[in-house]
Amino acid sequence: MHGLIGKLRAQPGQRAALAAILLEGTAAMPGCQSYVVAEDATDADVLWITEVWNSAADHEASLALPAVRAAITRGRPLIAGFESQVRTRPLGGPGLAAD
Amino acid sequence: MHGLIGKLRAQPGQRAALAAILLEGTAAMPGCQSYVVAEDATDADVLWITEVWNSAADHEASLALPAVRAAITRGRPLIAGFESQVRTRPLGGPGLAAD
Secondary structure, rough: EEEEEOOOOOOOOOOHHHHHHHHHHHOOOOOOEEEEEEEOOOOOOOOEEEEEOOHHHHHHHHHHOOHHHHHHHHHHHHEEEEEEEEEEEEEEEEOOOOO | EEEEEEEEEEEEEEEHHHHHHHHHHOOOOEEEEEEEEEEOOOHHHHHEEEEOOOOOOHHHHHHHHHHHHHHEEEEEHEEEEEEEEEEEEEEOOOOOOOO
């Protein structure tokens, strides 16, 4: 499996709008086991995106999906910056498909 | 929802053993929507644990479960340190129960 943990800073006051766009755009992505959009509990402009994919190729392919492209286009102006991105290899756990 | 993103450093060479203990101990936790154990893709001793709970109380209660207590007891000697812990409010996304 292929995983990503990303920290995203929204433009001031735009976090909720950005989160809604991300959730709408990522509802149906082949090969995606988990894509959780979460607010930072202490920083009002930060979102955390944690992703689990069957493979890096599935993640790469998702970027060409019309819904994902539309979300990127709509969301980009609301993003102040990507503060960190970690690449992982998920091993398993509750909430993932058994494999 | 209540979320946690934690970075855990294993004792050198002990990451796989620690991951196995964590996965075994967390297979059945009430109120847990997701508990993903993942290897860092570049640091050979680092695990990332990403958790989604229905509530902070569910997470708190899990620490008293016999399987979780056993995992903590067995895993602790294999942990070199907790390098970061972020608290989040997951909003949703594929892989979580609808709510």
